[in-house]
Structure formats: C-alpha cells, structure tokens
Amino acid sequence: MVKCRVCGESVVEFVDFGRQPLSDAFRVPGDTRPEFFFRLAVGVCESCAMVQLMEEVPRDRMFHEEYPYRSSGSARMREHFTATALRLLERECRRDDPFVVEIGCNDGVMLRTVKEKGVRHLGVDPSGGVAETARELGVDVLTAFFEEETARRVRAEHGPADVIFSANTICHIPYLDSVLRGVDALLAPGGVFLFEDPYLGDILAKNSFDQIYDEHFYFFSAHSVRAAAERFGFELVDVERLPVHGGEVRYSLARRGERVATPAVAALLAEEEREEILSLARLRLFAERVHQVRADLIGTLRGLREEGKRVVAYGATAKSATVTNYCGITPELVSFVCDTTPEKQGRLSPGAHLPVRPGEAFSEPYPDYALLFAWNHAEEIMAKETGFREAGGRWITYVPEVTIV
Numbered sequence: 001m002v003k004c005r006v007c008g009e010s011v012v013e014f015v016d017f018g019r020q021p022l023s024d025a026f027r028v029p030g031d032t033r034p035e036f037f038f039r040l041a042v043g044v045c046e047s048c049a050m051v052q053l054m055e056e057v058p059r060d061r062m063f064h065e066e067y068p069y070r071s072s073g074s075a076r077m078r079e080h081f082t083a084t085a086l087r088l089l090e091r092e093c094r095r096d097d098p099f100v101v102e103i104g105c106n107d108g109v110m111l112r113t114v115k116e117k118g119v120r121h122l123g124v125d126p127s128g129g130v131a132e133t134a135r136e137l138g139v140d141v142l143t144a145f146f147e148e149e150t151a152r153r154v155r156a157e158h159g160p161a162d163v164i165f166s167a168n169t170i171c172h173i174p175y176l177d178s179v180l181r182g183v184d185a186l187l188a189p190g191g192v193f194l195f196e197d198p199y200l201g202d203i204l205a206k207n208s209f210d211q212i213y214d215e216h217f218y219f220f221s222a223h224s225v226r227a228a229a230e231r232f233g234f235e236l237v238d239v240e241r242l243p244v245h246g247g248e249v250r251y252s253l254a255r256r257g258e259r260v261a262t263p264a265v266a267a268l269l270a271e272e273e274r275e276e277i278l279s280l281a282r283l284r285l286f287a288e289r290v291h292q293v294r295a296d297l298i299g300t301l302r303g304l305r306e307e308g309k310r311v312v313a314y315g316a317t318a319k320s321a322t323v324t325n326y327c328g329i330t331p332e333l334v335s336f337v338c339d340t341t342p343e344k345q346g347r348l349s350p351g352a353h354l355p356v357r358p359g360e361a362f363s364e365p366y367p368d369y370a371l372l373f374a375w376n377h378a379e380e381i382m383a384k385e386t387g388f389r390e391a392g393g394r395w396i397t398y399v400p401e402v403t404i405v
Helices: 074-092 111-116 126-137 148-158 175-188 200-207 222-231 264-274 280-304 320-327 359-363 375-384 386-390
Strands: 013-021 035-045 051-053 098-104 118-125 162-168 187-198 234-242 249-255 311-314 369-370 395-396
Touching: 013 280, 013 320, 035 111, 051 375, 074 111, 074 162, 074 375, 098 111, 098 148, 111 118, 118 148, 148 162, 148 175, 148 187, 162 175, 175 187, 175 222, 175 234, 187 200, 187 234, 200 264, 200 280, 222 234, 222 264, 234 264, 280 320, 280 395, 369 375, 375 386, 375 395
Parallel strands: 098 118, 098 162, 162 187, 311 369, 369 395
Antiparallel strands: 013 035, 035 051, 187 249, 234 249
C-alpha cells in the first residue's frame, strides 16, 4: 500500500502510464548503456486529497549538471517572469533592504529582473548547468536542493526572506514536509511564500495527460495545498489562475494569522467541489479519456504512414516522453523532433529514441504533418511557423483530443 508523502495515509491509484524513462534523459546516439525506467502511475490520497505519483524517482537522476531545460527558451515565459518579478517587488518588497529567494531559479529568468532593480536575492537550484547560466547574468545562485537544512543555512548567511518564490518546482519535490519547514525557517515575519505549478483542475478539464511525468510528483489543487499548508503552520491566503504551461495556479502561503485570505481562495475551493475534481469517479473518467487519446493518436499516425505522409514532431519537451512511450510512437511513425535547445540537439529522445534536430531542420523541407508536443506554446509556435502552413503543412494536436488543424 502506497502512503501519502504529505500526511501518511493511503493513496488510491487511478491511472497507469506503464514503464517510462527519465523525461529529460536525452541519449547520445550509440550509447548502449541501459536506460532507467520506472512505473508512471498516479493516485489520490484518501485523507488530504493530494494527487501524487505512486513511485518516486531519485532526485539526483533528474536534476543534475546536465539538466537541459531552460526557462528562457520561450518569449512568452520570459515576459511572464519579468512581469512576475516586477509584481513581487512592488507588492512584497517594501521594507528597507528586502531579500528575495527563489526555489528552482533555473537560468535566472525571473531573478535577473530582481537583480537589475538592485534587490538582494538568491536562487537555489540543484542543476549546475542552468545555475551557471544564471550566474553569467549576474544572478546570485546556491547550487543545492532546497530543504530545511538549506533554508537554515541561507538564513544564517543572508538573513530572513521577505519573499520566497518558486515556479514549476514545488510540484517536483516529494519531500514537501522539509520544504515547508524550510520556508518557515527562512521566511521573515509577515513574509509570503508564492509558488506556481500545473493545476489539477486544468489537467482534468483539458485532458493534458502529458503533464504527468517523472519530474511532476504532485498535481496540486486548492484543497490539497490548503491541507498541506495547515500541517506546517501556514494558511492558503491567495490563489491566482495563470494561463502559462497549459494552466497553472499561483498559491500564496503565509503563517497562520499573519494575512487575511482573499475571496479568490474560497471561490476556487467552491469550484473544485462543484466540479468534483478530487472524486475518484472523476479521476477514473480522466484515465478513460487518456486511453482513448492513445488509441486515436497512434491510429492517426499509422494511417498517415500508410498514406506515405511524412510526420515530424515539434518540441522535444519533457512531457513528450510520456506521450511517445505511452503511445508507442517510434521513428517509423515520426521521423524526428525539432527543438531549439542546443543541449538536446543531436541526441535521441528518452525511451522512444526519436532523433532531435535543430529548429531549422523543420523547413528542410517542411513535413506533411507536424505533431505538436509543445502544445502549451501553440500560439507562439504557429505564429512563428507560418511558412509551414503556407506550404500545405498541418498540425496534429492531442490535447484535449486528437485533432488535425
């Protein structure tokens, strides 16, 4: 019986994606070393309603010196994090000599704005390569996993933090108890902990099953975040829906009694109850829809192959590992994946071993169809790739269902 990593009660499984590789383990061609696989399945805690993976992948296998993801790779995300930084500085950094800490700062895309405004800051990130990229921008970074011991060390050296922020990171960390104890140790009186991550409600509504992969251990809802916060002396004092990455929520936590919750908290809790997003029946319905997408997508790709059509994929995303391995997408069905990340180019995608080629390969020549793995950046990508459509190309998407556009 799997026990909840937050409260210790039983977790009930509702969907299984089978054997999956590490989502960012892009291999050099010719590498014959065995790949690491694990069972990717998801369940919900019967007590605190936290939705979580049934099997934990060791953190040092995922986050290390060669971790390839760069937050600055999307213009939309650069704009998002610049706006986020300015908002935090305006609303939360009003005392003299404020201090901002970011958990999982990646390549410094948010903190560089904080740095440019002359505000003391520190990023904490275990992935050495991206941390070094941030340092090259002048951002102060500690290469480490954020946990209680790390937080106490940071406070001893830098003092308390007015703001602790994190984006697309807290859901990665199974040891949420140590994180929240660390936040409590580091946060100044009256300070706030804000984090934004993929929202369970959006995943269910959009059927975006590829948001489920090794790095995403938790799938948060307002109910589960509130329950976790209360276990460690915090209150959920604000929530904000965000349109990025297919739908996220920014949660704001403060120590009990220090802030009054906004009406948005009660509104989102009520919406979750109305939509029954944490009921086992609703979660099992999601699993049924996922199975249907798999059948439809593999059927579409096989049909195009039989017609002699050429298909390539766009965006060697972490979440595409779930799609390719769960659906059985091979190089016979999809010739290669285009991606702008230099660290991924010339390698093979995890598990499925689709070749990853630079972005310019997309038009040399254009394919008949493009499978859009980076669907959460669809508007930005399609605006950029107008030549593909003009050449007669068509996009294949699979969220919420398989569609050719």
